[in-house]
Amino acid sequence: MSTSTRPHRYVTATDGQRLAVYSAGPTRLPPPPSTDAHGAVPPTRLPPPPSRDAYGAVPPTGPTLLLVHGYPDNATVWESLVADLAADYHVVSYDVRGAGRSTAPDDRSGYLMDQLADDLRTVADSVSPDRPVHLIAHDWGSIQTWHAVTEAEHAHRFASFTSVSGPNLDHAGHWLQQAPDGVRNVLRQAVRSSYIGFFSTPGLPEAAWLSGIGGAALAGLERIGGGPRVPAKRATRDYLNGLELYRANMFRRFTRPTERRTGVPVQVLAPTHDAFMVEQVQSNAARWVEDFRFHRFKGGHWSVRSHPAPVARRVRAFVEEIESGSPRPTRNLTAQQARRHGGAFAGQVAVITGAGSGIGRCLAFELAERGARIVAVDVNAPAAERTAELCSMITPGSSAQRVDVTDSAAMDKLAAGVREEYGVPDLVVNNAGIGVAGPFLEASTEDLERVIDINLWGVINGVRAFAPMMVESGGGGRIVNTASAASYLPSRLYGAYSATKAAVLGLSRSLRGELAGKGVSVTAVCPGLINTGIISNARLSGMGEVSGTKDKLNRLYRLRGYTPEKAARRIANAIESGPEIVPVTSEAHIGLALSRLSPAAIRGYARVAPPI
Amino acid sequence: MSHKKVTGNTASQAELDAFRELQQLAYQAASDVAASLEPGVTEREAARRVREHLEARGVQDWFHTPFAWFGDRTAFRDFRVPLQFFPTRRRLEEGMPFILDCAPVRDGYVADIGYSGYLGENPLHDRLMDDLRAHRRLIVEKVREGNTLQDVYRAVDALIREQGYDNRHQVYPGRVIAHQVGKVESRLPKAIVAGFGIRSLQTLFGDLIVERAHHRSPLWADGDISAHPATPGMWAVEPHIGFRDIGVKFEEILVVTSDDAYWLDDDLPHVTRWSQRTLSDVGSKDTAAPLTTVGASEETATV
Numbered sequence: 001m002s003t004s005t006r007p008h009r010y011v012t013a014t015d016g017q018r019l020a021v022y023s024a025g026p027t028r029l030p031p032p033p034s035t036d037a038h039g040a041v042p043p044t045r046l047p048p049p050p051s052r053d054a055y056g057a058v059p060p061t062g063p064t065l066l067l068v069h070g071y072p073d074n075a076t077v078w079e080s081l082v083a084d085l086a087a088d089y090h091v092v093s094y095d096v097r098g099a100g101r102s103t104a105p106d107d108r109s110g111y112l113m114d115q116l117a118d119d120l121r122t123v124a125d126s127v128s129p130d131r132p133v134h135l136i137a138h139d140w141g142s143i144q145t146w147h148a149v150t151e152a153e154h155a156h157r158f159a160s161f162t163s164v165s166g167p168n169l170d171h172a173g174h175w176l177q178q179a180p181d182g183v184r185n186v187l188r189q190a191v192r193s194s195y196i197g198f199f200s201t202p203g204l205p206e207a208a209w210l211s212g213i214g215g216a217a218l219a220g221l222e223r224i225g226g227g228p229r230v231p232a233k234r235a236t237r238d239y240l241n242g243l244e245l246y247r248a249n250m251f252r253r254f255t256r257p258t259e260r261r262t263g264v265p266v267q268v269l270a271p272t273h274d275a276f277m278v279e280q281v282q283s284n285a286a287r288w289v290e291d292f293r294f295h296r297f298k299g300g301h302w303s304v305r306s307h308p309a310p311v312a313r314r315v316r317a318f319v320e321e322i323e324s325g326s327p328r329p330t331r332n333l334t335a336q337q338a339r340r341h342g343g344a345f346a347g348q349v350a351v352i353t354g355a356g357s358g359i360g361r362c363l364a365f366e367l368a369e370r371g372a373r374i375v376a377v378d379v380n381a382p383a384a385e386r387t388a389e390l391c392s393m394i395t396p397g398s399s400a401q402r403v404d405v406t407d408s409a410a411m412d413k414l415a416a417g418v419r420e421e422y423g424v425p426d427l428v429v430n431n432a433g434i435g436v437a438g439p440f441l442e443a444s445t446e447d448l449e450r451v452i453d454i455n456l457w458g459v460i461n462g463v464r465a466f467a468p469m470m471v472e473s474g475g476g477g478r479i480v481n482t483a484s485a486a487s488y489l490p491s492r493l494y495g496a497y498s499a500t501k502a503a504v505l506g507l508s509r510s511l512r513g514e515l516a517g518k519g520v521s522v523t524a525v526c527p528g529l530i531n532t533g534i535i536s537n538a539r540l541s542g543m544g545e546v547s548g549t550k551d552k553l554n555r556l557y558r559l560r561g562y563t564p565e566k567a568a569r570r571i572a573n574a575i576e577s578g579p580e581i582v583p584v585t586s587e588a589h590i591g592l593a594l595s596r597l598s599p600a601a602i603r604g605y606a607r608v609a610p611p612i
Numbered sequence: 613m614s615h616k617k618v619t620g621n622t623a624s625q626a627e628l629d630a631f632r633e634l635q636q637l638a639y640q641a642a643s644d645v646a647a648s649l650e651p652g653v654t655e656r657e658a659a660r661r662v663r664e665h666l667e668a669r670g671v672q673d674w675f676h677t678p679f680a681w682f683g684d685r686t687a688f689r690d691f692r693v694p695l696q697f698f699p700t701r702r703r704l705e706e707g708m709p710f711i712l713d714c715a716p717v718r719d720g721y722v723a724d725i726g727y728s729g730y731l732g733e734n735p736l737h738d739r740l741m742d743d744l745r746a747h748r749r750l751i752v753e754k755v756r757e758g759n760t761l762q763d764v765y766r767a768v769d770a771l772i773r774e775q776g777y778d779n780r781h782q783v784y785p786g787r788v789i790a791h792q793v794g795k796v797e798s799r800l801p802k803a804i805v806a807g808f809g810i811r812s813l814q815t816l817f818g819d820l821i822v823e824r825a826h827h828r829s830p831l832w833a834d835g836d837i838s839a840h841p842a843t844p845g846m847w848a849v850e851p852h853i854g855f856r857d858i859g860v861k862f863e864e865i866l867v868v869t870s871d872d873a874y875w876l877d878d879d880l881p882h883v884t885r886w887s888q889r890t891l892s893d894v895g896s897k898d899t900a901a902p903l904t905t906v907g908a909s910e911e912t913a914t915v
Binding site: 338383 | 707735736739773774775776778855856857
């Protein structure tokens, strides 16, 4: 759509409504036919005449993007995004019935979901009769587009679908009834959706919009997450007619949801500060979509209007991938696994250091099972390759990198390589670390330097290599640093180790504050006693005969019985919501609580000499 | 082995042939039932089919009645009490792994086998099955070298970790990877208690008492009681590896003599399968994979 507010054409819907359609971007005619020596076109080489759409226009040779707006917007909500995308694509948007310059049905039944999906297909057929279109939709536009792509007879008309801030109502109905992400998230969504009940009441919402009260409230909500400073170009009819969308569809879809699936590739883009949607109700759609990706970006509900760059970046990458014809990623899950996970990590890229063993390796497997592509980083190349190989057998596309995290130049090179091959990662887990135990005064300088280099500088190098690109790309990513319960549980047994982990925890908490405004969350993981084999590889000093001590410590870890697989599951569940600290085992939880409630108890623990 | 022969006499060739024949019969039963499994069948139904198949072919008693595990139960996920080993009403679905495990007794001879399969196709399941091959070679080589059972157990554990999997035989009662078997000689009636034949249990407990007196155990695990080389006789060995929701195992008899160790039979479904596949990765070579210590690996740090 150009900045012109006049529609370029009208498309007549199946029930006679007229939909205003806007287009922008290159419309390339095919090259002229070659001629012979006399300037005539040889008949045998006459090219077929270019196909024309229903209005006699030659459609573009490149892909067409079709944009569907939400409520209470009209097609002008896309102006900034269209300005970005029109340089490369034929971009079409239209005013949904009742909004903008489209006509409005007289009866509420004219707003039923099936009719809205039919409008979408009609516009797609009109603007790109010969090839499927790529859909981008926001809010209510996304709701109706979800309905269209999950209709078997329509799906072949759509090459891909990028959804911003709008679920399929049937999927949402299942999610609300079954609460796969917990009752807490259902309640959070219920609070955010409370306006739906208000919109369903007769007369009141109309009065709110006409009196200006509704507009003032909406202006406040639009500012959440750094929303648009430019006022929206909306007309009163946009506010009033669109209410029928809620009244005609919401109740029946939420109370009697049907099973709606699709083979159309879908990517969901979730703003970090969406006033109306929790992430889980959108990511859970992975249950119903063969090829699903989920990405977060910094912004509020109307970011498509104010800060479209992250959306444009994801759209370009997605469309180019689909147009390239590269094989679609398919997860190789058991029947149970397919039922177990939503899509919170689906289609994402996760870089994990120390991925050759222990929690790092198990977290790689866990995230791969949840749909992430893994870049497995370890100083032990065969171990990293093995991790990546198994991850790729769950979700294709993982790779391994042999990198020493203490080498900042190598980490910078790793980050550049990841960006080149995968794009900016959604998740970076600085996990590599080693154990050092024994009295601090008996530790060798070499051991101290090694533990500081790996445990602390490894995290610092990881953050410095990846955080800038994560900020620059529009936020939404997560950094996870593996600290330890030792960071708040001091002990005479592991002074040097505790120092490095306390530094990691302190860095993570400070960095969390620093990056909060930039849309990148930082989480510190404090595992506790996890039977990873860390003791076998730890440096011990001043603790008697090393192998005997290691046997005793290993037995302690084995008796504790907390496996790295279980730890990885806990960590993956926790980092979905981006908390500040993730204590994993019960002793990590208790230690954290005691460090806050009873410092004296912690001081006493530090003096205890275990019989090792 | 029978506790009357704690000095470790090896069975005669005729007896070995009888054990081999019964093991073949048990694997044939598992293979036939596996081929008959369809979506919707329950673990109980699958176990019943194995039982009927073998009873129709002369099996009179059981060391333990047939087990069937579907889905993540093949990896014993969230198993906390022994009752969870018994077949349930869980239904098999397309895309589910399964394991059939049975231990028939015929004319006093015992077999104890485990058969892993998958309903549909899954490269990951194939990979786990391929990687089991290294464990079969590792075990026999380590036993042949005279290592203690405890050390062999730990070597298997290390290889499992190196491969990226986790040890699931540690979930069995006693964490056993193997147990001794021998001819069942008992005057007790044929009866099943909690899934185990009481005549076989009597033999096993007898062995347990006598072996303990010699500071050994007929149960092979990683405790200090297994810190001795394998006692000559026959051991039913069952390395069981797990990855996510998939568990795979084999179980077959290892014959240990005073100076050697060998598998009773190489003509078994999993061995045949390996010989038909081209294997080239970790733990899938014809010789046991070297057990590298991941000393240089950067482990996740924990308290």
